[in-house]
Amino acid sequence: MTQDAAVATAASRRLSLEEIVSYCRRRGFIYQASEIYGGINGFWDFGPMGAELKRNIKQTWWEDMVTRHNPLVAPAGTPSPFEMTGIDSSIIQHPQTWRVSGHSDLFSDMMVDCHETKKRYRFDHLAGRWIKDREGNPLFIAAAPDAPDADAFLDQRARKLLGISKSREVVWDSPLTDLAELDDFANVLAPHASEKGTLTEPREFNLMFKTYIGAMQTAADAAFLRPETAQGIFLNFRNVLDSGRFALPLGIAQIGKSFRNEITPRHFIFRSREFEQMEMEFFCPPETSHQWYKYWQQRRLDWYLDLGLRRENIRVREHEASELSHYALGTTDIEYAYPFMADGEFGELEGIANRGAFDLNSHSMGRLAKADPPELALDENGAPLHRGSGKNMVYNDVARGEKYVPYVIEPAAGADRALLAFLCDALEIEKLGEGGGEDSERAVLHIHPRLAPVKAAIFPLVKKEGMPEAARDLFGAMKRKWNVTYDEKGSIGRRYRRADEVGVPVCITIDDETISQGTVTVRDRDTLEQQRIKLDDCPAYLDKLIEG
RNA sequence: GCGGGUAUAGCUUAGUGGUAAAGCUCCAGCCUUCCAAGCUGGCUAUGCGGGUUCGAUUCCCGCUACCCGCUCCA
Numbered sequence: 001m002t003q004d005a006a007v008a009t010a011a012s013r014r015l016s017l018e019e020i021v022s023y024c025r026r027r028g029f030i031y032q033a034s035e036i037y038g039g040i041n042g043f044w045d046f047g048p049m050g051a052e053l054k055r056n057i058k059q060t061w062w063e064d065m066v067t068r069h070n071p072l073v074a075p076a077g078t079p080s081p082f083e084m085t086g087i088d089s090s091i092i093q094h095p096q097t098w099r100v101s102g103h104s105d106l107f108s109d110m111m112v113d114c115h116e117t118k119k120r121y122r123f124d125h126l127a128g129r130w131i132k133d134r135e136g137n138p139l140f141i142a143a144a145p146d147a148p149d150a151d152a153f154l155d156q157r158a159r160k161l162l163g164i165s166k167s168r169e170v171v172w173d174s175p176l177t178d179l180a181e182l183d184d185f186a187n188v189l190a191p192h193a194s195e196k197g198t199l200t201e202p203r204e205f206n207l208m209f210k211t212y213i214g215a216m217q218t219a220a221d222a223a224f225l226r227p228e229t230a231q232g233i234f235l236n237f238r239n240v241l242d243s244g245r246f247a248l249p250l251g252i253a254q255i256g257k258s259f260r261n262e263i264t265p266r267h268f269i270f271r272s273r274e275f276e277q278m279e280m281e282f283f284c285p286p287e288t289s290h291q292w293y294k295y296w297q298q299r300r301l302d303w304y305l306d307l308g309l310r311r312e313n314i315r316v317r318e319h320e321a322s323e324l325s326h327y328a329l330g331t332t333d334i335e336y337a338y339p340f341m342a343d344g345e346f347g348e349l350e351g352i353a354n355r356g357a358f359d360l361n362s363h364s365m366g367r368l369a370k371a372d373p374p375e376l377a378l379d380e381n382g383a384p385l386h387r388g389s390g391k392n393m394v395y396n397d398v399a400r401g402e403k404y405v406p407y408v409i410e411p412a413a414g415a416d417r418a419l420l421a422f423l424c425d426a427l428e429i430e431k432l433g434e435g436g437g438e439d440s441e442r443a444v445l446h447i448h449p450r451l452a453p454v455k456a457a458i459f460p461l462v463k464k465e466g467m468p469e470a471a472r473d474l475f476g477a478m479k480r481k482w483n484v485t486y487d488e489k490g491s492i493g494r495r496y497r498r499a500d501e502v503g504v505p506v507c508i509t510i511d512d513e514t515i516s517q518g519t520v521t522v523r524d525r526d527t528l529e530q531q532r533i534k535l536d537d538c539p540a541y542l543d544k545l546i547e548g
Numbered sequence: 549g550c551g552g553g554u555a556u557a558g559c560u561u562a563g564u565g566g567u568a569a570a571g572c573u574c575c576a577g578c579c580u581u582c583c584a585a586g587c588u589g590g591c592u593a594u595g596c597g598g599g600u601u602c603g604a605u606u607c608c609c610g611c612u613a614c615c616c617g618c619u620c621c622a
Contacts, residue, residue, distance in 0.1 A: 018614090026558060035613090037595095102622080103622065263549070264621085461581055463580090491580065495583090
């Protein structure tokens with residue numbers, strides 16, 4: 001850190017991603033998974049500090065979303081009071097869950113990529129016809145899978161490419177042929193390309209981790225690690241309603257691990273293959289859904305701001321209609337200016353979506369195709385593509401005197417991304433101009449006390465005159481309620497710096513006045529200011545610091 | 549997935565075809581009464597696997613991981 005500080009020119013500065021990674025490793029926040037075996041791409045382990053920080057982030061989210069919620073009062077801007085609760089569902093669910101949700105189709109197929117246009121096609125959706133090019137060489141023109149009329153599309157492509165006038169008929173050398181019947185793609189012209197031979201070999205493209213239930217491991221036993229926690233909530237919607245005496249509007253929250261076989265894990269823990277989500281599904285009457293959507297956008301933004309993220313580093317971005325997922329009526333991203341993003345660019349922190357009744361209807365009727373309103377996806381025989389459970393998802397709203405399938409607002413946050421954002425935002429190298437005349441730097445993590453891995457550090461000023469004994473007594477008492485540390489090694493200044501670097505909000509120092517008058521000094525991490533308080537007031541002081 | 553770069557101690561660096569060096573950190577001891585003091589001592593490293601060589605941390609090949617730029621991102 002001395003080296004880093006030496007290149008600092010401003011009064012304080014933010015760190016690069018490499019410096020953040022180095023810091024996380026050095027101070028016990030995050031290590032590369034399986035590091036002693038050379039590491040494993042896309043996986044990370046949380047060390048002593050990181051585990052505490054992540055636990056605090058999750059706990060703060062859970063408290064603010066679920067346990068501290070008052071269901072008797074309607075917050076400003078909402079149509080009504082509402083209830084909040086939580087579940088913890090299984091990582092492995094019935095495979096039909098992912099077929100109906102759309103994740104199987106989207107996440108697992110043989111795909112071919114086009115080098116030229118960068119488009120990706122499902123291998124089994126591509127077909128085309130053979131023809132002779134201008135030099136008389138064989139050329140396979142592939143049709144766009146989404147073209148309404150493949151023959152018309154192919155004729156048009158051939159006329160344009162080979163200069164065949166409208167008065168002449170296009171003469172093909174073959175009927176419509178699946179790409180799968182070709183030995184290689186060297187003579188294949190991709191649907192949107194200008195040159196042939198731009199397609200890759202078909203590659204399996206499965207973003208869900210596959211496993212097997214039972215020891216036999218046959219194809220019929222295949223199961224998947226969840227790619228999102230949300231579906232576990234939809235599957236249990238009826239259970240929660242039936243067993244909990246809840247009425248809508250109702251939010252069901254869940255925190256847990258999810259798994260995606262990302263093609264390119266990147267940027268430290270920003271995109272990893274195993275990650276933790278904090279998701280909530282808010283079930284409400286359809287006609288109020290937009291109002292709730294707006295409410296949750298603001299409330300989720302406020303959560304990050306209240307916990308100290310700088311406003312200038314956060315952006316709220318509403319998706320364009322063309323960006324929307326197959327299920328969403330509206331989606332807003334809360335984005336953060338991560339240090340690996342270019343200046344002025346932001347990366348996703350949390351998404352808030354209005355999913356309509358898509359999920360509940362899907363799990364009732366079967367996989368829905370994107371349409372307005374959504375309709376059942378059918379296979380070539382007209383049967384449902386993926387059958388739903390057949391269970392009734394209609395809610396009988398006695399208070400409103402109507403029955404409906406609830407609409408769902410989903411704030412879906414990444415716990416790891418939140419952790420990364422809080423770290424990046426809070427970590428600074430500060431230049432302290434004063435102090436003995438020489439330039440002095442300190443690394444300090446200005447993390448919110450609620451999130452701080454260690455809440456307080458307790459020091460005896462020196463190791464004599466009864467100070468260690470008094471400090472240990474205080475430490476023992478505080479430890480019952482908070483994660484506090486005791487340190488008597490090194491000079492007092494060195495101990496302050498060590499505490500600053502891992503974001504300890506306050507250092508409590510025992511000195512000779514503690515022994516004679518029962519007072520201690522509390523030193524603030526951010527202002528460096530000290531004040532003297534009564535020894536007995538330490539718990540109340542810390543409680544106020546954390547909870548405000 | 550493509551291209552470029554990197555890999556020596558916990559961190560930041562040095563160096564060498566023949567016993568791997570330093571500063572910081574950390575630990576122990578002495579000292580120390582409020583912001584990284586000082587003294588003494590100590591622990592700890594060439595990412596993994598091949599090849600060339602009498603001998604490889606150094607040269608070559610492969611792999612892995614990380615960083616940067618594209619690509620992708622339910």
